Amino acid sequence: MELRMNTIDIVVADLEASVAFYRRLGVEFKVDAAFPDHAGADLPGGLHLMLDTEPFRASTTPGWSKPSGGPRVFLAFQAPTPAGVDSTYAELIEAGYQGIKEPWDAYWGMRYATVADPDGNGVDLYCPLPAN
Known part of the structure; x- marks a missing residue:
């Protein structure tokens, strides 16, 4: 199967x-x-x-209980531009959502940021950086 x-x-x-x-x-x-x-x-x-x-x-689900600790799930959303990462992050923070990591140029070549959804799950925002 x-x-x-x-x-x-x-x-x-x-x-x-x-x-x-x-x-x-x-x-x-x-x-x-x-x-x-x-x-x-x-x-x-x-x-x-x-x-x-x-x-x-x-x-x-028998025996299920709410987990504790940091985010256990991270979903990733690709923005169309690096500036889109910044603007989406700012919009979410302005709307009252918790920032985990402000936008930054990651060493693996992407503009990256992370916010928390209402349950504390990580939501990554990213876009490849232009090649130098």
Whole structure:
């Protein structure tokens, strides 16, 4: 049997807050009225991103409990330009989201920044730097 990974599921404390955060990054989630603790978004390339509330995950996964510690998940969003990394980071900080790492020119040749989503998961913003 050949398996294909096509879905990422993030457990969230507040579904509405998380949907609003990811909408700012261009991800449009759909919430089915029959399942108000779950949202899904189809992404390019056949990938599907889901958000499930903590109570929903606890009800479907025996023994699950909310993890503690730093971000365990990092999602990465590519900006069209290095300046786009800076402006998106500034927009998110201005909207009240927590910055983890301000924009910087990473040694691997990218403009990079990291913010936290409403649950503290890392969200990287990046763009390759122009070649010198």
